[in-house]
Amino acid sequence: MPLSDPAPREHIHTRKVTCTGYRRADGLWDIEGHITDVKTYGFENHDRGEIPPGEPIHQMWLRITVGNDMVIQAAEAVTDHAPFAACGEIAPNYDKLVGLKIGPGLKQQIRERVGGIYGCTHLTELMGPVATTAFQTIFPIRAREAAEKQRREEAAGTATPRKRRSPLVNSCHGWRSDGAAVKRIAPDSYTGADAD
Template structure:
């Protein structure tokens, strides 16, 4: 269902964020983010001169490479458009994110490594949806493959040696995955805590 009808208004600014996840042939995962900010009007910029309507004031790219363990083992950042000439100088600093694990506490660790003058506000913000995209890319594939392995193990195991119960790292990660909710009862019943 879309939002309600808005009040009369004028379109001023558009931010587009696109994130895409890829599985590499070497078993790693590439997650790429792209962010652009455009205005509906042209304006003068001290470093770039006239920036026409629709031409990005910000355009940045970010690629992280992670393993199945969700640890970042590669980062590449590029700034194509920014309001200041110095903005593209900071992109190499994002290599400092190598070694971080996508999970709880990631935002704080990112701020510690590339916050403030050590990074770019927009590239740092882009890490949020990039991290979410990594999870959305990797988890379903790993879960499907784990289920396929489990089914194969069931075929291979005798009745006296039943397979282990599945565990889901998603339990209690959000309202939909709460341990006493319908989704957990259906998908991971061994972790269900409801009535």
């Protein structure tokens, strides 16, 4: 269902964030983020001159490479458009993300490494949807492969009991430990009134 009809208004600005996840041939995962900010009007910029309507004021890219353990093994950032000539100079700093694990506490660790004058506000913000895209890319594939392996082992009579836990439990309302989704998907983490 879409949002309700808005009040009369004028379109001024559009920010687009696109994130894409890839499985590499070497078993690692690439997650790429792209962000653009575009105005509907032209304006004068000290470093770039006239920026016409529709030309990005910001256009930036970020790629991280992670393993199955969700640890960042490589990071690369590029700034194609920015309001200041110096903005792109900070892109190499994003290699400081190498070694961080995508999971609880990631935002604070990112701020410590590339926050403030040591990074770009927009590239640093982009790490939020990039990290979420990493989960959305990697966990379903790994869960499917684990289930297939379990089925093969069961068919061969070599299966061991498997606990169905998830790091997503209590990460949002849908994944609450007493909810129907956790009861069905990760029953070992279920805490509802009818828990065993």
